[in-house]
Amino acid sequence: MRTGEDTRPSPEALLKVARAESADEEQAKLKIFLGYAAGVGKTYAMLEAALQRKRDGRDVVVACLASHGRNESDLPLEGLEIVPHAKISNPNGILPELDLDAVLARRPQIALVDELAHSNVPDSRHRKRWQDVEELLAAGIDVYTTANIQHFQSLSDVVAQITGVTVHETVPDRLLDLAAEIRLVDLPPEDLLQRLHEGKIYIPEKDALATDRYFKLGNLMALRELSLRRAAARVDDQMRAYMESRCIAGPWPVAEKLLVCVSGSPFSERLIHTTKRLADETKAVWHTVYIETPGVNRYARENRERVWRDMRLAESLGAQVATLTSISVAEALIDYAVKNNITKIVVGKPTKPRWREVLRQPLVDKIIRQSGSIDVHVVSITKEQKDKSKGAPPPGRPTLWAGYLQSLALVLVTSLVCEPAHRYLSPTNLVMIYLLAVVLAATRLGRRPAVLTAFLSVLAFDFFFVTPRFTFAASDPASLLTFVALFTVGVVISTLVSQSSERAEAIREREVQTASLYYLSRDLAVASDLPGIMDAMVRNIEESLGAQIAVFMPEGERFEMKQASSELSLGVKELAVADWAFKNRSPAGRGTDTLVSAALLYLPIATNGDLHGILGVKLADETGYTSPLSRRLLQAFATQAALAIERVRLGKQAEQAQILLARESLERALLNSISHDLRTPLVSITGALGALRDEDNSFDRQARAELIDGAWEEAGRLNRFVGNLLDMTRLESGALRLKLVPCDVQDLFGCALAALEPRLDGREIEVLLPSSLDLVRMDMVLMMQVVVNLLDNALKYTPRESCIELAAGLAGQTLTLTVADRGPGIPEKDLKRVFDKFYRLPVPEGAGGTGLGLSICKGIVEAHSGNIRAENRDGGGLRMIVALPLT
């Protein structure tokens, strides 16, 4: 029931349209020539379209054309430039492959790439051709490509159902969604079969067998319908988007929300595909949940890996995923469904034998019973798929055979022990000894050898100790009960023990993961800068995975390795892989689908929006690259690091904002000060000059001299002020570079006093120097200025007759320079503020300072790693103390 209000386009819809429209201008477009089987003429259609574009004046090249042994002269190639194929050697000789770098370097407007579903030979950059296509698109090159409907991931199992042929080379559905245009290349199935019989269709030899099953009229009709429907769905999408963006009311479907639950069962993958398809058809949002229960099997390794894989698949197909923990799957599922307004739950049809349903109510029944108003969609699972998806046996323990042998030996030993004992013990007690053996096998050898042990124990017990001995016959029917009991107890114990040990292992693994993540986050929390973060990363990942680590980050224009394990050395090629991963914001290298020949696995260090760098990992254990466990852990590490980096960067930004603010207020103060301090001396100078210039002035000699003296003094003041401003600017801009040379403190004082000479005006300054003072490393020019400024202040703020002391002293590893006066001192509360810029005390005779002198002193002293402070002297007066470290 939609109200009129709902016909308004949602913001998301508008955003999407806006994106698509702006994307139209810049983003490269993908055009897919979609067919339902080989031989419908996709390549031909693509070439014709390309020729048309070329005639329109576009720059078109053929990047890759699968000639399939057909005569190329049959194809309309006239005048199309062909980028030479990369020759990649592989065990079967030289294969022509798409030369991605050559095409990227050539930068055409349109590149033709045949066979989207093709798998590249090993050593190529990407495993699949569609990844090549994505990179071309990302580089801004339009791509024309061909594909058959059965190669699209979500349709592959439907196709398998129809044709019985399982497709291995699949393309993610998002490429269909990505395509700006889908051109359906259609041919009636009858004509196609006709062409096949005439030998006009190339079928690779290895597929010859499949061909018979595939090219059946019924199959072809079904596939054709599938492709037409898919293309129509796409048109429908566009129509709907158009209507939505233009506020056209239409027959909107009720918004559906689907929910599918994965369990780690081999069928989950199919359930996910089915749900995705259903969701697409109804334009529904869909969720995928995994519900962790304390039940059996949850902790088995392969099970967990499968769950993780399924969740990732669902996520990549556009589902919202969640993991829940609950005792009851059905309850948790329904609960989630209700909370998220799910309209339909997709579940698999039970495949377990009926008798088991008697023992345990199937999940489907439970869900249906509790689902209330929510629809339940039950999907069947065919036997064939079940077999297929079971696939290879789990890599299991390679020691399984050894385990069986050991269990055999165990039973033999037990029998040998029982042999002397059976004279003293009743047979039922001997059973206990065998049970011990079973428990031992269960704890040490695993479940299956333990079951074998139980079975062998029954046989051995029967053979050796049940009368008649040394036959498998049993005279007493009661002993049958003993056999059954022994076997049952053995099986149950072994199952329980193996489950608990698996669980313990899983818990231990998780514990290790949690611990290593904890340590990392603890170290990251402490790290306050980028090097610290990288240090923490390298150290922690090295420790927890036994891996070698490299961290890469962009540095201006360049991209370089910032930090790495000490024993790791990487070539140019590895850097190139890292660079690729950074530019494309996706994992690359070992264990991924891209640039697999690299020595390391490269993962982006990224948060939601920002990519900060690349984490390169070399694992000690080869299986670690593909194991979801270590991958997940690495991902978690990378995310943690990214968050930490972001934190540091944000912190820095905030700091800069703070600095900016402080600078602004300073600039205001500076402007005020400049306008005041520059103008005041100018007033007296221009005043005096103006008076003297006046021709009919009637000044006597003395008046003239006074005028001139005043102007002279003020000019000197102005000059000092400009000097101070320059010094301050140099200090603050960081242009100040210390020239540390060994200096004679006496010389320093001498220079300062000489510089002050004109202002001393006969006042005495008492110099106190220790008799022997070594040379001290400092920047003498700057330190002299400090002394001059301090003395100048003392002269300015104290009465003429009072005494000023200038002293130097050594205290441990510190040189102290002191200027002490007998002036009025400074109010205690202002003692610190005197070093602030533009802080001024009222001056007795009005000859104010610039308010910069002391802050310049502070800047210079701090640049020397020293400190400066002011204190009031006992008995009145102020003491300024500069402390410099001697090192």
Add this chain to the structure above:
Amino acid sequence: MAPTKGSAKVPRLLAVDDEVMILRFLRTALDTGEYSLHQAENGHAALAAATACRPDIILLDLGLPDLDGIEVIRRIREWSQVPIIVLSVRDGDDDKVEALDAGADDYLVKPFSVTELRARIRASLRRSLHQASEPLFNCSGLQVDLSHRRVVVRGEEVQLTPTEYDLLRLLVNHAGKVLTHGQILRGIWGAAFAEHQNVLRVNISNLRQKLEKDPSRPKYIVTELGVGYRLESD
């Protein structure tokens, strides 16, 4: 070459500055009969004037529009030992050292007082006239007799170590002129010691202890901060 102008006894000054106001000021302050003043407004004009009018002293600004002042000093020094006094707003010690090492005789930071400038001009003229000819140096209580290696301060003879004496002699020979650390170190200890400033500082300090009345306020050997030392000449 005999000077063509009639005022043969009047020393000729060449002032080089691109600021017209400064040139005007220098003319007012110096062209009073005591000296005759020639002017140049850029580096090339300065080089031409230096050859054409053969000045006795060049007053040179460093920030010229066409050539850098340092370059002007170098080119003049290729053929002439005429005293060059640099007048510049650049007050960094690096700038001073660079100019002095390039061959300038003195360095005055703008703004300067006319009195100061006159004193420097007089000192330079005196040096160029009596160069190395007088074995006896005498300046307010300090007497150095170069021919007899005797140093007398305020009437008392002072014993100096050989290094101290060499140092003092070098300063006496360039009395009134700033010698950079590098120039002194090269002159006495050799080029290998050009960076060993502490040796120099220690010797200067010792020399002051022996010569100065109050070593904290030296009157004879004056430190030109960050640049070098100068022996007062009057």
